[in-house]
Amino acid sequence: MSARGLAFKDIRRIVVTHAHVDHFGLAAPIVAESGARVWSHARDRWWLTDFENEVTRRADFYRDAFAQNGAPLELANAATRGMAGVMRYATAIPADRFIPIDDGDSVTLGGDVWRVVYTPGHASGLICLYEPRSRTLISSDHLLRDITSNPVLEPPTRGESERPRALVNYIASMQKTAQLDVRVALPAHGEPIEDIRALIAGRLAFHRARLDHIEQQLACCVSTAYELCNVLFPDLKSVDVFLGLSEVIGHLDILENEGRVRREMRDGVVRYIPTKK
Numbered sequence: 613m614s615a616r617g618l619a620f621k622d623i624r625r626i627v628v629t630h631a632h633v634d635h636f637g638l639a640a641p642i643v644a645e646s647g648a649r650v651w652s653h654a655r656d657r658w659w660l661t662d663f664e665n666e667v668t669r670r671a672d673f674y675r676d677a678f679a680q681n682g683a684p685l686e687l688a689n690a691a692t693r694g695m696a697g698v699m700r701y702a703t704a705i706p707a708d709r710f711i712p713i714d715d716g717d718s719v720t721l722g723g724d725v726w727r728v729v730y731t732p733g734h735a736s737g738l739i740c741l742y743e744p745r746s747r748t749l750i751s752s753d754h755l756l757r758d759i760t761s762n763p764v765l766e767p768p769t770r771g772e773s774e775r776p777r778a779l780v781n782y783i784a785s786m787q788k789t790a791q792l793d794v795r796v797a798l799p800a801h802g803e804p805i806e807d808i809r810a811l812i813a814g815r816l817a818f819h820r821a822r823l824d825h826i827e828q829q830l831a832c833c834v835s836t837a838y839e840l841c842n843v844l845f846p847d848l849k850s851v852d853v854f855l856g857l858s859e860v861i862g863h864l865d866i867l868e869n870e871g872r873v874r875r876e877m878r879d880g881v882v883r884y885i886p887t888k889k
């Protein structure tokens with residue numbers, strides 16, 4: 613920035629594609645120096661403006677989620693400690709600096725008009741930005757070239773009672789993105805993506821296969837999300853257990869939606885029972 617004669621104080625607008633710490637951790641110090649406004653999806657409001665309370669609220673939700681899904685307490689504690697370590701990298705921005713944006717809104721950046729494309733899944737407030745003249749998509753963590761995006765388990769947003777069905781939403785968001793005419797997608801991590809339709813087709817097939825695999829495991833061998841997590845990803849530690857559980861629960865949500873499994877609560881633990889005879 614300084615090579616171009618610019619400093620943090622020159623920034624007027626920050627667009628946060630989703631409220632994960634590696635995407636907005638520096639927003640607060642930049643806002644403090646520049647007074648910039650932070651544009652993000654309305655669902656990210658509390659993460660960005662009331663960060664500390666949101667961290668506490670989520671930690672409580674995750675502790676319950678671990679227990680309900682059959683994970684041992686010491687693993688839950690290790691995962692919560694791992695998450696707390698990541699949370700050190702962000703602080704809240706003042707509430708009056710937050711500007712909510714939604715699907716179809718426009719954001720002018722450097723003379724180009726970018727359209728907001730709401731693509732919940734990896735995070736419930738995730739937006740991509742699309743510029744139709746150059747057919748460029750800023751895909752954030754919605755589409756990554758070399759790894760699948762985790763459908764991160766989230767508590768209900770404040771004011772709602774149901775948690776987002778992350779992978780259900782993510783599949784729908786991928787199908788929506790595949791409708792766009794995209795020459796290149798620029799993800800937040802890793803290399804550009806030249807053919808998003810091929811990538812999305814591959815991802816959808818991958819999740820289909822994983823759904824079948826999970827259904828088979830439930831039919832023969834296991835019944836909780838944590839047991840499935842151990843089958844799919846043995847030996848996970850710390851915060852990775854949380855990501856593994858998120859992946860499994862995302863698939864179980866789809867199987868439940870499709871009527872392929874039903875849930876049963878026994879001794880405080882959710883068990884998934886295949887419905888196919």
Ligand SMILES: [Zn+2]
Binds near residue numbers: 630735
């Ligand atoms: Zn992310």
